[in-house]
Amino acid sequence: MTRRIVWTLLVLTCVLLMLAVVPLAVSLTARERVAHRDSQRAATRVIAAAAEEHLSDGKPDTVVRKEIAAAARAGDCVAVYDSSARLVTGTRCEAARGDEAEELVEDVLRGREPEPPESEGRLLTAEPAGDVRAPAGAVVLARSATPLDARIAAIWGWSAAIGVAGLAASVLLSVRLARWVSRPLSTLDASAQRLGEGAxxxxxxxxxxxxxxxxxxxxxxxxxxxxxxxxxxxxxxxxxxxxxxxxxxxxxxxxxxxxxxxxxxxxxxxxxxxxxxxxxxxxxxxxxxxxxxxxxxxPRPTPVRVAEVLGERVAAWAPVAEERGVRLAAGSGGEGPTVALGAGHLEQILDNLIANAVDAVPSGGSIRIDGRAAGGTARLRVRDDGPGMTTDAKAVAFRRFGNPEAGGTGLGLAIVHRLVTVNGGTVWLEDTPGGGLTVVMELPLWPERTGGPRSLPDPKKT
Structure with a gap:
């Protein structure tokens, strides 16, 4: 639950940040570019106004040179052209000259508004000196794009910092919220598990x-x-x-x-x-x-070695079986499986089944018990060659006093059924080939790798 809450809030925060921060950064970047371009065009118009007085009115170029010197001190490059597209004056740097500058001058002299290009980290602008339709010349100003790039980088840097800070705050808040919600639920789940185990x-x-x-x-x-x-x-x-x-x-x-x-x-x-x-x-x-x-x-499941318990119970019941003339044996299956059962439950199950079988099998008969792993469970069988049960008797055998053919109290199989199902297993009756009754039990295995029992089903649903 904690991870789901954290990831949900993080995804929501990321979406909100993308929808809010990125458009804002794009808008600010566009405004910076427009402001930079307008400032450059305004500076170009100032020089163009001074150049008009010199080119059309024949006044001295003192004012023009003064404006050009001011632009040079600001780091700009300026070139002034006459109506014949011939260079009249300008700064020493040649960034405002060249093919791109000449194309801009031709467009201005023809009365068209040129599209300013960006050349090698500099922005070019061109303005007419005088009337737009019949200019006396043109002024080209080249300005470095480094300050603009620095401001744009600052905008995106601050936007990224805001996004990271918002994401970090969201992580902290989501983790605290998730723990505030999930920790009591985890504690409640542990309490319910301990209550189910008998505490x-x-x-x-x-x-x-x-x-x-x-x-x-x-x-x-x-x-x-x-x-x-x-x-x-x-x-x-x-x-x-x-x-x-x-x-x-x-x-x-x-x-x-x-x-x-x-x-x-x-x-x-x-x-x-x-x-x-x-x-x-x-x-x-x-x-x-x-x-x-x-x-x-x-029960609290514990690891129980089936082979050891089978050997102990067969040894304990062997004198009783011999006294009745019944052969009692446990199948040899190596070490046998390890099952997850409550302490002492397998012993009680086998005692009831062996007692029933010893009472039911006539002298000279036999009882055989074996257990082995089958798929994801352990399967135990208690076979006898006694009189067996009818179909109707097997249908009610696990009920208290349900079997009218029972020779004893009629409670042994009810005890077995309850102990098997409460541990997450199943039990049923089959006919032994050749005559008799076989009790088959499937019990949950104890997983050796994890050191704990499998998730057991609800015995009420069994």
Whole structure:
């Protein structure tokens, strides 16, 4: 934004300066040329008037020589011609003589107004001595163009200085204006980014920038305060509910254990079934708490090496899989890609997927996990050769309690979906060739060159 504002104002200033300064300089230059020419013609007429008295009236040339001497002291060259275009008198310098001067004299003697030429840095003018139609002679005056050139150069120099000063002032004002506008917006953008990363106590500065930006910052602070209050209230409710539910469930389980210890076989079987339902209810409460925490997650992306996490989780679940008679293995893909995920999120994703697969795959089945880079993302697959899912079940599998065929709480895939999408990835289900289910995930790569994560999409749009 700063550059756009500065460049816009600079372009506008340059256009205004071009429209104002250049025409003014051209006008002043033309006026200087006209003034110089008029002054030279006036000096020529004075000498021509004195020359007329000598040429037509026969008076002594004293006055003419006096005017010629004055012109010579001023740096001008003068030549006086009679009606036959013959040189009568003049200054010692020959700038007022020659072919160009003779052409001017012929035009004057014929009653025409000549076009004064510029010769070797000098300007020539010719005026008739006496009547224009029948002059008694002609006077040619040559004047140096150096003073005129110096004044014109001064005009353009001052014009350039004014333009540069105006441009410099415009740069200073535009930079200050751009920073005054953009700096509070940059601060507000950084505050919004930190709020999105989970810093709920982040607030924007409301004391800098234009009034509109200050109002925007105040609105942002109001929104951030309400968001913080809602999130903290939601977390407090979840914590209280989970605590209040776990306590009576634990007490009820202990009472059933006591009753089962002193009951007969039939009653013990009923109590065991009740204990199983209580265990299922406990798992359901834990699953709901996990889903709520996943929905509240606002991760700060960190680099996560997929191969290392796969090896750790396979090693952790291997005893459980062996106990069920299931083969669990991780694909060998070298070092594997590095993804940008929240801390601990990939572990939670794999734990839920492996737990679901271990429960679904019968004894003698297998589960295989692999991950590799595919284009601009990392693609992870969790394959099993279990019973798989129907098309209708796959369509609702990522919803809480959406899969009627789920053998557990029905919350594992909902947790996976939330953790994947909140990190800017996507997840879907496919059929495993030969039977079974494959969970496919595409996760954003961690760019090694920049040292930071890619720009992640909005998970709400995923």
């Amino acid at each position: 709920l106590d982040e607030r924007a500065d409301v004391g800098a920038g234009p009034p509109e930006v200050r109002r925007l910052a105040a609105t942002f602070n109001t929104m951030a305060a309400r968001t913080e209050a809602l999130v903290h209230g939601h977390r407090a409710v979840i914590a209280d509910v989970s605590h209040q539910l776990r306590t009576p469930l634990a007490a009820l389980r202990l009472r059933l254990d006591v009753l089962a210890a002193g009951s007969d076989d039939a009653t013990a079987a009923d109590l065991a079934a009740a204990q199983e339902e209580i265990s299922r209810l406990s798992r359901l409460v834990d699953g709901l708490l996990a889903v709520a925490r996943a929905e509240q997650a606002t």
